[in-house]
Amino acid sequence: MGTPSPAISTRALTKQYGSTTAVDGLSLSVPEGVTYGFLGPNGAGKTTTMRMLTGLVEPTDGDGFVAGTHCSERRQLVEKIGLLPEEPPLYSELTGREQLQFAADLRGVPWERVSDRALGLARELDLDGDLDRRIDGYSKGMRQKTAFVQAVQHDPDVVFLDEPTSGLDPRAARTLRELIVELTDDGTTVFLSTHILSVVEEIADRVGVLYDGQLVSEGSPAELTDDVDSDGDADLEEAFLELTDEPAAAW
């Protein structure tokens, strides 16, 4: 029996904007059914990486594969992915329910096929009572919840989440973390970019730290903290700070 192919893999993935290199020869591999915490300081290239992997921007060089599909093959790629970008992509004139139905229509998936899952997720996120309200009256947290449901309602193989807990109250943030764990338990791979290190520490199986467009460290949260402090006293925040400290990262 061969080794299962990774859910996400990149080989020397590079993105340049003029003379600026946003992502510099990134090579990583994310196994199926795990939550991969993607960390890095502002401007490290996290969002650009996510955009390349979801086909939103084209790599300047290198390759990226998601669920076995090259990230430039958008037609095939979209069937396997779900995306929650930093700014929830919602139409403010629609109600939450109409938005979710619209997203299903775009995918050509009958609403009846995804409605149970979508409404179940909305219920768990305490959003079901607001689904018939127009989105322009939603709080930031409610928009975030709607966009999360939208990203996962069609049961994709790989979900990309950019700061998913942004704007959520502590209770909703906890529910969302639990939902992410449930997703991976069901075999979905979650690629999670966030600055909230405690979230990553709690739910990520593997963590990659990006600095200046390059992957400076990768492993389980425990491995990362051990790398910077073999006594095991350090937490992920300390590990992150040390890894992204300029001289250390340069080394």
Place this chain on the structure above:
Amino acid sequence: MRGETMAHVRDDLRHGWTLARTELRTQLRRLRSDRRRLFAAVAGVLGFSLFLAVSFVPGAITFGSEFRSTVPLGTAGVALWAVTMVVAYFGAANGFNQSQIGTVEPLARTSIPPRAVSLGRILTQTVQSAWIIVPIGALLLAGVAIGGGPAVAAVVLVAVLPLLAIGLVVGRAIGTLARYANERLQVSLWVKAILLLGLLGAIFLGTQVLLNSRYESDVQFAVGPIVPGTPLQSYAAVIFSPFGTTPGPLGVAVTGVVFVAIPVGVLGALRLETHVLVADLGRDAATAGRVEESYGVPRLFEIAPSARVAWRYLVRTRRDPRMLAHLTPLLFGAFGLAGSAFQDPGVLLTVGPGAAVVTGAVLAGSAYCLNPLGDDREQLPLLLTSARSVDVMLRGRMLAGVALGLVVAIGLGAPLALVEYGPGYVFGQSLLAVVLTAASVGIAVGLGAVAPKFERREYMNVERAHPSQWAMLGFFFGGMIVGGIGFLLLWLTLSGEYVLAVAFGWLLYVTVLGVASWGGYRYAVGRFDAFSLDDM
């Protein structure tokens, strides 16, 4: 106390200037970094100047040359009035279109006094208006100088400058008041839209009816009685006194009012604008967050995913008519016909059906198809990572446009035609409406793919990525020409003459439209399927 007030005024002026300078610098940099926009801006000013040169400079030369014999006070009065009105339009548009202060609003509103923010806004938009007004004014003044010499041009400039200031200030105050009323009225967006359109229509129709009545009274057309030129003629008599005119008491009074009105108007506009700024009325309070019933998709739109997508566009428009704000120029055409119909209801029955068909077809294409991806800028991550191809979304937009367009083209055009024409004509006209509407959406979506606009800008107090003005105007006028050809063919068909030639004409007409429409659609699909966020 007085010294303290003066210090505040100085501070406000300084802050206002800083804000204006920052805004202008930002806009200039944005313009310089985007060659297409820079080219469009320069081409716009040059094109408009050329149009003016052809249309009005000969008149300006004649006006200047008349100073050699007698000072043309009558013409001067009307010209000064026209200049004031045109500038007042700029002022009103500036006062009305202010949903944001560029990119610095939150910082500006919390960092400097409100009066300074208003000052900054006024300065910024005055300089922006000058970008259009100054070249045109220079061109016209050059014409006056050619005709009458530099001295005449200099005095004309002296006469015009105070009126420019008044036009800008008064127009701005009117625009600000309109914006205040717009934001204050806690009624549905549709009621607001109808009120605004009613107001625009009343102004448009009123002017047209008045002018028509002058033409039709068989009296030699005279602008004087319609346009109150007399006070400004008297004003001109004062300013042009170095050339031998005799200032009268009315002229002295008007001149005094003009010069006093400038500072009073500036202070009034500033105060009004600051009040509106501080009042922070909360836009869209009338509709935001209101509980709605989610609309299910009707059976007619259940046939395909793209039809369901089309239904969502229609629902969104039903809830927020501002999605169609870019169509306002189309209304002016409709107002023109309405004005004629008001004077002669018979026009409604003879020209009305055809106008409804052409308007419906143009509406179909321009409602959702002239900027398909730009319009969805914020939702691009969803659109590009959800659908295997953008064709679902594009077809959705096209179907939504067809649904809207057919309501006007057939829903309005056919009943109107039934009153005046026979069933054969109505049938033919309805067929033509279907052909034109279907062709319109495909051509429009292709045009939208050639010139997608992603920058948000404000138009009719609505800030969104509106379609390219050039594409829109081209589409409107093109639609009229193509529609006109269709009706010519329809008339020839019903007349029973030139049968073979007419049949060939139809074949050519439908083929060209079909190829253009299908080609436009395929081009848009190809272009947008290869689209990435890098292309924005």
